[in-house]
Amino acid sequence: xxxxxxxxxxxxxxxxxxxxxxxxxxxxxxxxxxxxxxxxxxxxxxxxxxxxxxxxxxxxxxxxxxxxxxxxxxxxxxxxxxxxxxxxxxxxxxxxxxxxxxxxxxxxxxxxxxxxxxxxxxxxxxxxxxxxxxxxxxxxxxxxxxxxxxxxxxxxxxxxxxxxxxxxxxxxxxxxxxxxxxxxxxxxxxxxxxxxxxxxxxxxxxxxxxxxxxx
Amino acid sequence: xxxxxxxxxxxxxxxxxxxxxxxxxxxxxxxxxxxxxxxxxxxxxxxxxxxxxxxxxxxxxxxxxxxxxxxxxxxxxxxxxxxxxxxxxxxxxxxxxxxxxxxxxxxxxxxxxxxxxxxxxxxxxxxxxxxxxxxxxxxxxxxxxxxxxxxxxxxxxxxxxxxxxxxxxxxxxxxxxxxxxxxxxxxxxxxxxxxxxxxxxxxxxxxxxxxxxxx
DNA sequence: TTGCTCGGTTAGTGAGCGTTAACCTCGCCA
DNA sequence: TGGCGAGGTTAACGCTCACTAACCGAGCAA
Numbered sequence: 001x002x003x004x005x006x007x008x009x010x011x012x013x014x015x016x017x018x019x020x021x022x023x024x025x026x027x028x029x030x031x032x033x034x035x036x037x038x039x040x041x042x043x044x045x046x047x048x049x050x051x052x053x054x055x056x057x058x059x060x061x062x063x064x065x066x067x068x069x070x071x072x073x074x075x076x077x078x079x080x081x082x083x084x085x086x087x088x089x090x091x092x093x094x095x096x097x098x099x100x101x102x103x104x105x106x107x108x109x110x111x112x113x114x115x116x117x118x119x120x121x122x123x124x125x126x127x128x129x130x131x132x133x134x135x136x137x138x139x140x141x142x143x144x145x146x147x148x149x150x151x152x153x154x155x156x157x158x159x160x161x162x163x164x165x166x167x168x169x170x171x172x173x174x175x176x177x178x179x180x181x182x183x184x185x186x187x188x189x190x191x192x193x194x195x196x197x198x199x200x201x202x203x204x205x206x207x208x209x210x211x212x213x214x215x
Numbered sequence: 216x217x218x219x220x221x222x223x224x225x226x227x228x229x230x231x232x233x234x235x236x237x238x239x240x241x242x243x244x245x246x247x248x249x250x251x252x253x254x255x256x257x258x259x260x261x262x263x264x265x266x267x268x269x270x271x272x273x274x275x276x277x278x279x280x281x282x283x284x285x286x287x288x289x290x291x292x293x294x295x296x297x298x299x300x301x302x303x304x305x306x307x308x309x310x311x312x313x314x315x316x317x318x319x320x321x322x323x324x325x326x327x328x329x330x331x332x333x334x335x336x337x338x339x340x341x342x343x344x345x346x347x348x349x350x351x352x353x354x355x356x357x358x359x360x361x362x363x364x365x366x367x368x369x370x371x372x373x374x375x376x377x378x379x380x381x382x383x384x385x386x387x388x389x390x391x392x393x394x395x396x397x398x399x400x401x402x403x404x405x406x407x408x409x410x411x412x413x414x415x416x417x418x419x420x421x422x423x424x425x426x427x428x429x430x
Numbered sequence: 431t432t433g434c435t436c437g438g439t440t441a442g443t444g445a446g447c448g449t450t451a452a453c454c455t456c457g458c459c460a
Numbered sequence: 461t462g463g464c465g466a467g468g469t470t471a472a473c474g475c476t477c478a479c480t481a482a483c484c485g486a487g488c489a490a
Contacts, residue, residue, distance in 0.1 A: 010437085024331075025331060026241075026243070026329075026331070026332070028241070028243035028244070029243070029331075029332070031476085031477060031478085032477080032478065032479085033477085041437085041438065041439090042438090042439080042440095043439090043440090044438095044439085044440090044478090044479070044480075045437070045438055045439075047478095047479075047480085048436075048437050048438070049437090052478075052479075053478065053479090112384055113328055114241075116239075116240060116241070116244075117241070117244070127386065149392075151390065151391065151392045152392055152396070152400050154390060155382070155390075155391055155392065155397060155400055155401075156400065156404060158381050158382070158384070158385060159378045159379075159381045159382070159400075159401065159404050160378065160404075161381065162377040162378050162379075162380060162381030162384065163374045163375065163377050163378040163381075163408065164374075164377075165377060166373050166374040166376065166377030166378075167370070167373070167374070169327055169373070169377065170373060171342065175366065175369060175370075176366065176370055177364075177366045177367055177370065181367070182370060185367050185370055185371065185374075185412060186374065188411040188412060188414060189371060189374050189375075189408040189411055189412055190408075191411055192407040192408045192409075192410055192411020192412070192414070193378065193404040193405075193407045193408040193411070194407075195407055195411070196403040196404055196406055196407020196408070196410070197400060197403060197404055197407070199403060199407070225467090246446085246447060246448085247447080247448065247449085248447085256467085256468065256469090257468090257469080257470095258469090258470090259448090259449070259450080259468095259469085259470090260467070260468055260469075262448095262449075262450085263466075263467050263468075264467090267448075267449075268447095268448065268449095
């Protein structure tokens with residue numbers, strides 16, 4: 001509950017390092033001693049801040065899931081207030097998701113890799129948030145491409161998530177272009193994919209509504 | 216080395232169940248007793264067939280990496296022999312990768328999730344095969360879209376892999392359309408993504424060379 | 431000062447789990 | 461018939477590792 005620009009509290013510091021380590025070597029591959037060492041305290045001192053290792057992972061995954069979902073909802077409401085076209089709303093969703101993927105690589109990695117190390121209740125919660133987030137996208141996609149059947153729209157959304165979340169999986173991020181180039185590229189890829197999903201199935205042919213790219 | 220249509224040997228049976236279990240609950244989340252139970256023997260009996268749990272994972276990951284790479288190479292040579300255009304070669308690569316992704320979901324999941332549980336030497340080997348596979352694609356993509364810079368081409372390839380490999384991550388595969396619909400959809404998505412990657416950066420605008428889709 | 435809480439420490443414990451040891455029993459070949 | 465290797469079994473070992481116990485020093489309020 002700390003206000004946003006405070007110096008990072010101990011808890012947040014621990015969560016940050018834990019996220020990094022979990023993403024690098026997997027939840028089971030990291031010991032509590034290492035997490036402690038990463039923030040300058042050692043081992044069981046962590047238990048002053050968290051109930052256990054599981055609790056850290058849970059807080060990370062619930063946190064990122066909530067941030068994604070809330071961010072998505074905000075896109076929709078803001079787009080609605082501004083009276084934007086569906087295609088522009090979809091662009092906003094893509095944009096925001098790319099920001100997450102590039103800024104919080106570790107969390108994105110955890111989000112689709114360590115989900116099933118959670119206690120049942122937490123896993124249910126995370127999955128529900130994921131599902132809501134997906135449905136948010138599906139709704140917009142189907143506004144943009146009315147002819148696309150729901151199942152295909154949903155599969156497309158999952159596929160585009162896989163596309164957008166691909167960069168954190170890179171072993172050596174130096175292989176990527178700089179951030180703005182990468183973001184622009186991912187955006188083009190995602191838009192192109194959605195447009196192609198609808199090809200031959202609706203007449204509106206598409207997603208180049210925003211800023212006339214070539215073609 | 217058993218010929219393809221033999222009844223599955225014990226080793227293969229074990230590998231199959233191990234792959235399924237590892238994909239479902241993670242390498243560290245599965246005990247040797249469970250793997251044994253899945254094939255009707257119990258616990259340490261596995262050590263008559265494998266040096267250890269690590270060896271199973273290694274064989275799985277090296278195996279799938281080699282199959283992917285060899286399959287990719289075969290696409291290239293066959294396309295060259297048939298005198299196909301680069302765009303058609305890319306289609307063949309996509310097609311084959313989709314087959315892998317849909318038929319060997321468990322292996323695909325392991326392939327980008329459990330890589331770093333391997334011994335150094337095995338991990339090096341797998342990474343090298345992965346890299347070669349990627350470069351195969353990068354070469355073809357750059358033939359199809361000559362203006363696309365190499366780094367962006369490589370990032371696009373990674374992203375499209377993420378896209379194509381997205382279906383195994385689904386918690387409940389029943390949410391997907393039937394196989395041929397899914398395969399066709401994924402193919403359209405991938406082609407659309409590559410085409411969009413090059414938009415505004417080359418003049419050739421394109422991947423609709425194969426079988427004129429709409430638009 | 432007294433005393434309490436907050437955030438550390440080190441030592442220890444107990445469970446889980448990969449692996450090994452020792453033993454058994456078929457089927458097969460000489 | 462005798463032996464032997466392939467493929468099982470159960471029991472046990474030992475290590476790793478999350479977590480707990482017990483203790484401690486600084487700040488700070490009454």
